[in-house]
Amino acid sequence: xxxxxxxxxxxxSPALLHLYDTKDTVVVIIDIFRATSTIAAALHNGAARVIxxxxxxxxxxxxxYTPNSITAGExxxxxxxxxxxxxxxxxxxxxxxDGKTLVLTTTNGTRLLHMVKDAATIITGSFLNLDAVxxxxxxxNKNVLLACSAWKDRFNLEDxxxxxxxxxxxxxxxxxxxxxxxxACYLYEASVGKDIITFLRDSSHxxxxxxYGLEQDMEYCATPNLHPVVPILKGKExxxxx
Amino acid sequence: xxxxxxxxxxxxSPALLHLYDTKDTVVVIIDIFRATSTIAAALHNGAARVIxxxxxxxxxxxxxYTPNSITAGExxxxxxxxxxxxxxxxxxxxxxxDGKTLVLTTTNGTRLLHMVKDAATIITGSFLNLDAVxxxxxxxNKNVLLACSAWKDRFNLEDxxxxxxxxxxxxxxxxxxxxxxxxACYLYEASVGKDIITFLRDSSHxxxxxxYGLEQDMEYCATPNLHPVVPILKGKExxxxx
Numbered sequence: 001x002x003x004x005x006x007x008x009x010x011x012x013s014p015a016l017l018h019l020y021d022t023k024d025t026v027v028v029i030i031d032i033f034r035a036t037s038t039i040a041a042a043l044h045n046g047a048a049r050v051i052x053x054x055x056x057x058x059x060x061x062x063x064x065y066t067p068n069s070i071t072a073g074e075x076x077x078x079x080x081x082x083x084x085x086x087x088x089x090x091x092x093x094x095x096x097x098d099g100k101t102l103v104l105t106t107t108n109g110t111r112l113l114h115m116v117k118d119a120a121t122i123i124t125g126s127f128l129n130l131d132a133v134x135x136x137x138x139x140x141n142k143n144v145l146l147a148c149s150a151w152k153d154r155f156n157l158e159d160x161x162x163x164x165x166x167x168x169x170x171x172x173x174x175x176x177x178x179x180x181x182x183x184a185c186y187l188y189e190a191s192v193g194k195d196i197i198t199f200l201r202d203s204s205h206x207x208x209x210x211x212y213g214l215e216q217d218m219e220y221c222a223t224p225n226l227h228p229v230v231p232i233l234k235g236k237e238x239x240x241x242x
Numbered sequence: 243x244x245x246x247x248x249x250x251x252x253x254x255s256p257a258l259l260h261l262y263d264t265k266d267t268v269v270v271i272i273d274i275f276r277a278t279s280t281i282a283a284a285l286h287n288g289a290a291r292v293i294x295x296x297x298x299x300x301x302x303x304x305x306x307y308t309p310n311s312i313t314a315g316e317x318x319x320x321x322x323x324x325x326x327x328x329x330x331x332x333x334x335x336x337x338x339x340d341g342k343t344l345v346l347t348t349t350n351g352t353r354l355l356h357m358v359k360d361a362a363t364i365i366t367g368s369f370l371n372l373d374a375v376x377x378x379x380x381x382x383n384k385n386v387l388l389a390c391s392a393w394k395d396r397f398n399l400e401d402x403x404x405x406x407x408x409x410x411x412x413x414x415x416x417x418x419x420x421x422x423x424x425x426a427c428y429l430y431e432a433s434v435g436k437d438i439i440t441f442l443r444d445s446s447h448x449x450x451x452x453x454y455g456l457e458q459d460m461e462y463c464a465t466p467n468l469h470p471v472v473p474i475l476k477g478k479e480x481x482x483x484x
Binding site for chain 2: 011013015019091143151152153154155156157162177178179180182183186189190202203204205207
């Protein structure tokens with residue numbers, strides 16, 4: 001019945017976040033290339049937690065006092081000076097990450113995650129955990145904001161495509177009166193029948209990362225449901241919902 | 243040859259305008275429902291100029307000292323107190339507006355127009371003057387920014403659809419490495435084969451204006467090429483390019 005269902009909205013850029021009421025809302029942070037993909041891989045493969053941090057310095061400092069931790073992050077497609085690992089989801093198999101704490105610095109995704117102040121819950125979404133996110137949302141009966149990390153505040157195709165993939169799957173459960181959501185769904189519909197990665201090869205971010213030789217990484221990020229986990233923010237840590 | 247053509251970008255909201263370099267750029271201001279549609283209609287029907295202003299008070303003041311002028315603007319779908327006419331393109335036939343100055347107050351479109359400071363040229367676009375805008379752009383050989391007025395900074399479907407209609411028509415002439423442009427083109431492709439208005443009936447703004455009984459107005463705004471004119475900003479006035 002219209003009006004009685006919770007609402008679902010899509011925020012296309014952190015620069016638009018102030019337009020949305022996140023109180024009592026489940027916020028899904030989306031950073032497909034690659035923060036939220038790496039988070040899904042690490043937690044599904046047994047990481048005890050992921051601590052997302054904004055700066056390399058903070059990453060090093062937290063890594064120093066956290067037992068059994070790994071520091072990770074890239075700048076310009078390379079492992080940042082002073083850190084141990086990169087931002088590829090494929091770098092975190094269970095044999096390596098199980099039981100460890102991943103201290104991860106990324107730019108766009110981490111920044112957005114820290115911008116959301118008053119949500120009921122913050123989770124992270126990626127194609128790797130698409131269906132798990134949708135199932136989680138369906139169980140909450142709360143307003144939802146699908147929040148795209150974008151690229152330095154600029155709209156990007158891959159985050160919006162994922163928002164459309166989620167919105168298309170769960171739309172019957174929500175009141176949708178948000179043009180961003182409609183556009184995300186149209187975008188997703190345009191991709192149906194293609195591989196996600198084929199669709200995304202034309203995006204700015206794909207081209208930027210491909211210039212660093214990260215094509216395989218992006219194929220990994222575009223694989224649906226490889227890591228069925230729901231990462232949820234508890235304090236300053238992302239942990240898997242069990 | 244890639245790299246030698248000017249670039250074309252789409253800005254989805256005034257809140258993202260700071261991300262774009264508008265210097266030496268032709269900026270197309272888009273406010274389909276209804277400012278830039280009304281501007282096209284008035285100028286094509288012979289208005290000497292349109293003076294876009296932000297507030298009702300300013301509209302009244304400029305109208306008072308401008309000979310042969312008409313003050314117009316709406317708030318909440320009704321003619322604003324103190325003004326003479328509304329913001330419907332159909333209110334400005336040649337028999338009424340020819341030779342007159344239209345002092346027009348609108349919210350989203352006017353605000354964006356005043357935000358752009360250093361463009362080479364500012365013109366306004368709408369479905370009513372779609373092909374005229376495309377032809378004008380093709381003659382300039384300059385970078386282009388298609389700037390959507392949005393709704394109180396929120397992404398909207400109708401302005402983005404128009405940006406996609408323009409970008410789809412002129413894309414061969416430009417370097418496009420902008421995900422907003424790609425998304426606008428996908429949106430436009432989704433509308434092909436439907437009436438524009440049929441496609442837009444699902445948008446937030448359509449529903450908002452339909453609640454004021456403005457359906458016919460919106461059908462008018464969705465009619466391609468009814469008013470083939472290029473409104474260009476000269477100082478504080480929009481005039482038709484001849």
